[in-house]
Amino acid sequence: MFNPPKVSKVKNKSAAPVQITAEQILRVALEQQQTLPKSAPKQTIADIDELEDYRTRKRQAFEVSLGRNRGVTSVWMKYAQWEESQKDLTRARSIFERAIDSNYRNEVFWIRYAEMEMKNKNINLARNVWDRAVSLLPRVPQLWYKFVFMEDMLGNYPATRAIFERWMAWKPEESSWNAYIKFETRLKLYDNARSIFERYILVHPFVKTWLKYAKYEEKIGFIDNARMIYQRAIEFLGEDGSEEELFISFAKFEERFKEIERARVIYKYAIDHVPKSKAKDLFETFTNFEKQHGDRIGIEDVIIGKKRFQYEEEVKKNPNSYDTWFDYTKLEEASGEIPKAREVYERSIANIPPTNEKKHWKRYIYLWINYALFEELVAKDIDRTRLVYSECIKLLPHNIFSFSKIWIMFAQFEIRQLNLEKARSIFGNAIGRYPKGKILDAYITLEIELGNFERVRKLYEKYIEIMPENCTAWEKYAQLESELGETDRARAIYEIAVQQPSLDRPELIWRCYIDFEIEQKEFEMARLLYRRLLERTNHVKVWISFAQFEFNASGSNSTEKARQLYNEAHRALLDSDKEERLVLLENWKQFEEENGNQETLSQVTKKIPKRLIKKRVIQLPDGSEGGVEEYFEYIFPEEQSSLPNLSLKILERAQAWKKQKKEQEQ
Structure with a gap:
């Protein structure tokens, strides 16, 4: 049986007089640690035999390492550096040669090999190494730079130049040419530098190369040469290639x-020739x-050029941006250069809308209009103006839609040129291809101004033949005959017009017909027209107009006749809308206040309805009831008997709603 060891009890549990923290314990432990040596112990070689033994062991270790890591550059470099440190350059060269045989594309081997020879002042050997390196790796700039640097430091400038020439034969990067130019400039051989630049700009025909050449000539003080180089650059690169x-x-x-x-x-020159x-x-x-x-x-001029550039960029992004074309054409017009403005107009109208929908053509057609106005008013070229209008009319799809404005403007242009027959021909062509009211109105206005009323009558006949539903055409035709004193013809036109089955605004033609008879003092005819109109419609405005007519046209008995008409209208509108009945009664009341007595006014006042405030339950979209709202309803005297029952029903609905709401809250 296992018995645990006895643990002595602590007799004194009070705090020690000196307290020791964990930090102090760690610090003491760290200070008392034994420091290990950071490097291997020095080895002392006593004689030549020990040295040879050390070298043998070291070489064996390097060879073993090479056997394992033959492709690792650092292993070769350490081996060669160690042999160099032992002053055995022959063995070091052998190691570099072996490294190059294993991988001659590794420029590090060549650089370290040549640097070793240079360090030990074997210049010819180093030169041979560099020569072999640039022959095998001509596309490695670092080898050429170091080769050139060595010869330059030795002061062997012909050899340096020869190396540069060998290098330039490979058409290297720009930095290589720059280095060659700096070398010749340092020797103040400016002609040699120029010849290098001449080859440089052929190998690298870019703007920055030409700029370097020009700035070089400027720097050394040959200003005329620099200017000539700039000119050659523009000719060489061409206008399109010049940036x-x-x-x-x-x-x-x-x-x-x-x-x-x-x-x-x-x-x-640049603004005119460089692409935008x-x-x-x-x-x-x-x-x-x-x-x-x-x-x-x-x-x-500069500001105009800048705006022109902005517009070019915008129309390039969106050729159908007609607002941009408007601004662009206005700019060119303001500049005063007619050929340039004409060119912009031609470019703008070439961007035809993609679809045959009139909404897409509404902005586009104004390009043609502005173009025609420009040719007529600014360029003063009448033939080109006529050509612009003709081409625009040819372009429009008249079987789908057209624009009355362009036809009218074309005809008005010919009128300004005193070519009346041509203007009539344009109007006739427009009516035949695109018969619209605006075109007919413009044509009729022209003939009226010329006093050709027989031609005007023919045009109106054509007008109402094409558009028999157009009340404006009938009204203008009749008004023309009335102004010419042809009362019977005007009455006949009105009579035919009111008999048309599908007028767009029949109230207009009836009102004009009645006003015409009133102007002719034919009051009986006007009454008959009112009666005929009331047979067609029972509108409250017709009754009020009829009553006002009787009041103004009946002489001494006018008030009584107007009152009779108000009574008749009130009976006729009993089954009509309450709003119409209220309008009639209010107008009647105003009439009695102005022309009647207290008795007749009281009779009308009794007929005026009372305004009753009602309530109704609001129905929410989800079907529930959302509360009660108030609204007004007019109750006429004949409906007064049903008022208590209606009020009771509304009161019962309101009480039911309050009860339901109270139950929901509980």
């Missing part, structure tokens, strides 16, 4: 040498230039 950077740099070059007019010409998509900063730079050196006209 804005080239023109901006050329203009700033001229500006630096106070050739302001030259710079301005360059800017304007590549000229984002050109306008802004030109604007700043004109603000510094130009006058008000020059600044305005």
Whole structure:
């Protein structure tokens, strides 16, 4: 049986006089730790035999490591560096050669190999290594840079130039050419640098290459050469290939040498020839230039050019943005350059709407209108104006829709040219292809101004033949005959008009017919017309108008006749809408107040309904009841008997609703 050891009890449980923290314990333990040596112990070699033994063991270790990691660059480098440290350059060269044989594409082997020879002042050997390296790896710039650097540091400039020439034969990157140019510039051989630049711009024919060449000539003080290079660059790259950077740099070059007019010409040439998509900063730079050196006209030209660029960008994104085309054409008109404005108009009208829906053509047609007005009023070219109108009419799909405005404007243009027969021909063509009221009205107005009333009558006959439902045409035709004194013809036109079965506004033609008879003092005819109209409609406005007519036309007995008509209207409207009956009674009451006595007024007042406030339950969308709302209802005297029953029903509904709401709350 296992017995646990006895543990002595602590007799004194009071706190110790000196307290020790965990931090103090750890600090003491750390200070008392034994420090281990950070490096291997030094090995002392006493004689040559020990040295050879050490070298043998070290070489065996390196060889074993190479056998395991033959493709690792660091193993080869450590081995070669160790042999170099032992002053055994032959073995070090052997190791580098073995490394190159294993992977000659590794530029690190070549660089370290040549640097070892350079460090030990074996210049010819280093030169041989570099030569082999650039022959095998001509596309590695670092090898060429180091080869050139070595010869340059030795002061062997012909050899350096020869290496550069070998390098340039491979058409390397731009930095390589820049290094060659800097070398010749440092030696102040500017002609050699120019010849290098000439080859440079052929190998790398970019804007930045030409700019470097020009700035180089400017830097060394050959201003005419720099200007010539800028000009050659524009010719070489072509107008389409020239970027804005080239023109901006050329203009700033001229500006630096106070050739302001030259710079301005360059800017304007660039704006005219550089594609708009590549000229984002050109306008802004030109604007700043004109603000510094130009006058008000020059600044305005720059602003116009900038706006022109913005419009070009917008119409390129959306060719059917007609609002943009409107602004663009106005800009060109304001600039005063007629050929350019005409070109923009031609481009704008070429963007035909994609569908044959009239809503898509409403903005587009105004491009044609503005174009025609421009040719007539600004360019003063009558033949082109006529051609614009003709082409627009040919373009419109008249079998689907057309525009009266373009026909009317074309005819009015011919009238301004005193070509009346041509204008009539245009109107006739329009009526035949697209018969609309506006065209007929314009044609009729023309003939009225010319006094050709027989032709006007024929046009009105054609008008009502095409559109017999148009009350305005009937009314204008009859009014014309009335003004010409042809009363019977006017009455006959009105009579035929009121007999048409499908008038768009029959109340207009009836009112005009009645007013015509009243103007002719034919009051009996007017009464007959009112009676005929009341047979067709029982509208309250007709009764009120009839009563007012009787009051104004019946002489001494006018008040009584008007009162009789009000009574008749009241009886006729008993079964009509309550609102109409109320309108009649209020008008009758006003009539009696002005023309009647107390007795007749009281008789009318008795007929006026009372306004009753009613309540109804609001039905919510979910079918539940949402409360009670008040509304007004007019109760006529003959309906007074049913009022108590109606009020009782409403009261019962309200009490039922309150009871239901109270139950829901409980």
